[in-house]
Amino acid sequence: MSGPVGVGVIGAGVISNQYLENLVTAADLAVLMVADLDPARAAAQAAAYGVPSSGTVSELLARDDIEIVVNLTIPAAHVPVALDALAAGKHVWSEKPFALDLESGQALLDEAHRVGLRVACAPDTVLGAGVQTGRRLLESGAIGTPLTAFTAFQVSGPEAWHPNPDFLYARGAGPLFDMGPYYLSTLVQLLGPAARVAARGSQARASRIIASGPRQGESFAVEVPTHVSALIDFEGGATAQSTFSFQSSRPRVGVVEIAGTEGTLSLPDPNMFDGELRIWRDGMFDESEAEVVPATGSTFSRGAGVVELARAIRAGRPERASGEFAFHVLDIMVSTQLSAETDGAAVDITSTVPIPPALPETWNPTEQTL
Numbered sequence: 001m002s003g004p005v006g007v008g009v010i011g012a013g014v015i016s017n018q019y020l021e022n023l024v025t026a027a028d029l030a031v032l033m034v035a036d037l038d039p040a041r042a043a044a045q046a047a048a049y050g051v052p053s054s055g056t057v058s059e060l061l062a063r064d065d066i067e068i069v070v071n072l073t074i075p076a077a078h079v080p081v082a083l084d085a086l087a088a089g090k091h092v093w094s095e096k097p098f099a100l101d102l103e104s105g106q107a108l109l110d111e112a113h114r115v116g117l118r119v120a121c122a123p124d125t126v127l128g129a130g131v132q133t134g135r136r137l138l139e140s141g142a143i144g145t146p147l148t149a150f151t152a153f154q155v156s157g158p159e160a161w162h163p164n165p166d167f168l169y170a171r172g173a174g175p176l177f178d179m180g181p182y183y184l185s186t187l188v189q190l191l192g193p194a195a196r197v198a199a200r201g202s203q204a205r206a207s208r209i210i211a212s213g214p215r216q217g218e219s220f221a222v223e224v225p226t227h228v229s230a231l232i233d234f235e236g237g238a239t240a241q242s243t244f245s246f247q248s249s250r251p252r253v254g255v256v257e258i259a260g261t262e263g264t265l266s267l268p269d270p271n272m273f274d275g276e277l278r279i280w281r282d283g284m285f286d287e288s289e290a291e292v293v294p295a296t297g298s299t300f301s302r303g304a305g306v307v308e309l310a311r312a313i314r315a316g317r318p319e320r321a322s323g324e325f326a327f328h329v330l331d332i333m334v335s336t337q338l339s340a341e342t343d344g345a346a347v348d349i350t351s352t353v354p355i356p357p358a359l360p361e362t363w364n365p366t367e368q369t370l
């Protein structure tokens with residue numbers, strides 16, 4: 001087949017803005033329809049981004065011209081929507097997390113294999129210039145052998161800005177499952193698969209209050225830990241120390257550092273697609289002394305993974321942001337949570353995954369290749 005791959009977007013909430021803005025500019029994709037449980041919201045998003053139609057999920061899944069479903073629903077709906085899309089003969093790109101638990105994640109992978117379709121998954125930030133430049137630097141030996149990593153994400157909580165933040169404090173979210181995919185996917189890209197984790201968690205408050213939008217002032221229940229600190233062992237011998245927190249008044253986000261035998265590499269925010277990297281050598285005491293390396297590669301932003309998936313489908317090769325990769329990241333998160341719930345006892349991570357090939361520096365999601 002030649003020509004653009006037909007795409008249907010399910011879930012017309014906050015993040016659909018970033019996706020739709022980008023997807024409609026990709027020559028290898030044809031965004032044909034937006035669907036949501038709320039058809040008015042789907043219609044508004046379709047109109048705003050020039051998508052020709054909108055409607056219900058079943059109307060979208062009934063269309064023959066849609067090959068990829070972009071699943072931007074809330075975490076609890078990711079697997080059910082993905083299974084419905086597979087049943088309708090469609091490949092899937094899901095927002096993170098891949099699933100709420102390992103059982104449903106494995107069932108989704110098994111079903112995709114059975115029917116011969118793909119279940120790719122966010123984050124596609126790992127395809128962005130920041131992480132890809134980091135991979136190239138590590139592979140060129142810029143800091144010698146990577147030994148340890150340090151990541152930090154801490155804020156007071158997304159109810160400060162998200163108009164419907166309940167799902168971000170429900171099972172399948174919290175700082176670990178909501179932000180962990182960016183940091184952990186980056187660590188796996190840079191250090192390889194993880195083998196073991198030990199963690200501690202806590203919950204500062206049992207309820208939170210929405211700070212913006214039509215529901216401002218409304219209280220909602222917190223179901224998950226809102227602070228998690230993990231010590232992760234990687235199969236290759238490196239270790240990482242990672243903090244994910246929605247309960248710190250001091251914001252500190254986007255910290256990813258890899259210390260090696262010859263230097264320390266700091267990467268840009270793994271929730272972004274570009275930025276600057278820095279290499280530190282022994283004897284440097286000030287940030288101004290570190291060598292600055294600009295990120296080079298694609299800065300297309302969210303949706304890059306959908307383009308990469310579409311091209312992989314047409315080429316008959318594996319996609320880079322694969323379901324298997326996302327399942328391994330889910331396994332790290334589930335194991336981290338289990339350790340935190342069992343007084344920090346170490347948990348073996350039983351899944352593993354091959355690291356996908358790095359992207360060429362010239363990779364361009366907007367150009368027409370199909």
Ligand SMILES: NC(=O)c1ccc[n+]([C@@H]2O[C@H](COP(=O)([O-])OP(=O)(O)OC[C@H]3O[C@@H](n4cnc5c(N)ncnc54)[C@H](O)[C@@H]3O)[C@@H](O)[C@H]2O)c1
Pocket residue numbers: 010011012013014015016035036037038041057072073074075077081095096097164178
């Ligand atoms: N908001 C962000 O900044 C952000 C950033 C990156 C990733 N994400 C991820 O994107 C996903 C969506 O987040 P959001 O902030 O857009 O949420 P949201 O609540 O703003 O939007 C979710 C939309 O999905 C729809 N929906 C829910 N279940 C559905 C179903 N079964 N069938 C059809 N539609 C359904 C809802 O009606 C709603 O319009 C989450 O997985 C989140 O982790 C969000």
